[in-house]
Amino acid sequence: MSRKRVKLLVDSLTRSSKHFNKSEVECLVNLFDTLVAKASSHFAGAGFDRTVFRDTLHSAFGLTDEVMLDRVFSAFDRSNTGSITVVEWVEGLGVLLRGTLEEKMKCKIDLYANIW
Template sequence: MPPANPHPRRRHGNGRHCRFRGRRGTCPFRLVWPNPGMEKRGNRKQNLLQSIARSGHLSSGELSALAELFETLSTSDKTGEAGLDITTFRDLMHSSFDIDSEIIMDRIFRAFNRRGSENRLNLEDFLDGLKIFLKGMPQEKLMYCFNVYDLNGDGWITRDEMLHFLKDCLVKSSPDEDTEEGVKELVELVIRKVDRDGDGKVSLRDFASAVHDDPLLLEFLGQCLPDPKVTSLPFRPMTSPFPVPLTGKRRDVSLLDGACRP
């Protein structure tokens, strides 16, 4: 008879040739302890997905697909917690939504990153951010866009912040052409359009009023939301690499059907 199992919590972990397989006792030659940490993280993930699904933005299936994508792209820190770094996040924004401004991508990352470390997104921030980014209500998208454009988080979009976003939008017709004055003129034009109380800067109330009158002003300093055609596509984990990743290496980070360009 096999020796009595001194550790009843242990489970059988030997191969199929173990002569004690199927017996009530546990194989004494190769024992495996359960991993309560993995089980705890799995339960926490399921609770998180259920909680976010209750908001009604994304279905359980869509959230599961996004969580699977996060696990594929994320790396673990010293504590074992998974996180998405800013470089991989840029690749994702570029490949799936054709956002190519590094300034905008960095600001989207900061708008998403509410609970994680400075340079890493955790799963909750990733899902909470994408639910607004993809299928947020108008007021949620309004607040999100304002936060993207408000560089220092003081509640105002100033001339200097507008200049920061718009300085690369004008194309030089010749190498010697100075576009600085053109950008400044563009900033003044934007101020006159969006600054409703005339104080020379844009508050959230100014922004909301301007967008109410002209919805195209929602992204007046650059694309920070996906094309509606993209968000209407079904979710499915993709493995098609995007064409020219910003990091210079190919990564399978596509998010939606049809999001990758050949």
Template sequence: MNSVRHRQQAQQQDADLLLRIGKQIHFSENEGKALVNQFKYLTKDNKVARQDKLDRSQFREVLQSTFKMTDDIIMDRLMRAFDTDADSCVNLSEWILGLSVFLRGTLEETIVFCFNVYDLNGDGFISKEEMFHLLKNSLVKQPTEEDPDEGIRELVDISIKKMDGDRDGRLSLQDFASAVREDSLLLEAFGQCLPAPEIKDRFLATLSTKL
């Protein structure tokens, strides 16, 4: 009897959550319910202390296996982007709100999202050092290159010239947004932090499939 009551209470809490965040997300009611079910499935074997949360390793596993992400730095930054309460875990609300931008965000939402991923130290700017670090980690080095870092430094310089609107040697959110609005390909200039279209479509198709 207690288990039935507990299950009913949990279902009501999930319904209340979807109602509360419904206007903030780009999912239908049925898609929201499917995301709840997927989250419950991903966390079903968790111990009580983390019963309703994805920890870092679980979240990275989702990024790798489902969204084919491979860059360690980007995956850690995505974890921070989803984990808005900074408790080193992703709860159900953060999961749905994060996926809303990750999968169906507007241009303005994804601009802010990607900028925050690239702003490694969270100071509100993407510095040359951060660009270098991101590009060095994501680009494949050619074995014939004597100094592979030189090519990355050149890319950083090109990026600054193209995107740094106020010419202060770093990118503010305004710089980044203006550049992306002119050329949408610059949205992921410093590494992949959104899923490829075919992978995104494949995941969205699962929202119509019950677990």
């Protein structure tokens, strides 16, 4: 992605993000690009798949429960495409890491509702 497109994307995500400042969004976009590079060529440029997502959450947060990781992936993948886009990545991490109690409760209810 060109520098200009990255800057426009970071600016847009910073305006829409309630949980991250500009430098944090920039770091998350850079991490996203790194994860996309790991993804299979099927998703290259569009996002990364469930395997990369699960590996990332496992290494970053120590999450090991496969069912829960699949549910979290589904919560992030709001477009239901089978890959996580940069917008879904930033917004999902916003709720997961810095969401309000209300946002986290809604997310947990959605996660557990899908299990039953």
